[in-house]
Amino acid sequence: MEALLEKYKGIHPGLILDRELKKRNLKKGPFALSLPEYPQTITAIIKGRRLLTAEVSLKIDRALELEEGTMYLLQAYYSITEEIKREQAMYRPDLNLLRKSLFWDTDIEKLDWQKQYKTIIKRIFERGDDQEKKAISDFYGSKKIKEVTGRSSIVENSLPIM
Template sequence: MNNLIEIIKGIHPGKFIERELNKKNLTQRALAEETAIPYQTINAIIAGRRDLTTEQALKIDQVLGYEEGFFAILQTHYDIKQFKDKELANIYTEAPHIRKSLFWDTDFNKINWAKYKNAVIKRVFERGSKDEIEEITRYYNLSMK
């Protein structure tokens, strides 16, 4: 169990449940019936709109044939990741003064500047102007040696 958790920790348990249902050719309704968890709740968990409770996790463990506590542990790792991402987002609350077009492939206003610091630096150093490189150097307090 630990090896699998290490590989998938940080993802929402609903994504893994959905994968398992597909592998086992089970529907959400069948899982709802076997666990006595309302279908709407199962659907919301799989869509990532709702987290698993310990009780739900234990029922799903049993039905899908996982070791007791597997989905509860997966939910805990997801919660930890969400907390850390939120903490990182609070480090840099304003975006650096660079062109939004450097990040054409993502929503510039939703970039977590702390979490993706290395990727941001790499992209700006590869594609940015001299002024943008200086701005990123200042923004992240990088020392240029």
């Protein structure tokens, strides 16, 4: 079970269930009715629109002859991964306000906005437009902007980089 959990950690259990059903040549509808569960419930889980409950998870584990709790643990890992993503989104600016071309050499989604703030601020104030400068100023605040650029406010739409 450990190897299975490591392999699928962070993936929605519905995707794993769908894969298992296909691998065993089982149809969703008859499988759902054999649990017994509504076919719509299993379809919603497979499509990622619904989370697994402990009750349904145990039914699936037993029907697929998995160790009890396997699917529920996968659900827990998925929920933790999603919560981490939500938390990280709080610690970065609205990416819709920034052009991805400013970060042509890296994946903007994977930037650590707290650790790499000096580089990010410099790049935005060297190459960004007024909207991007304002977004970064609002996100980091005047203290960090002053630390990097030497000024705490935008003068004539620009902040000189020192």
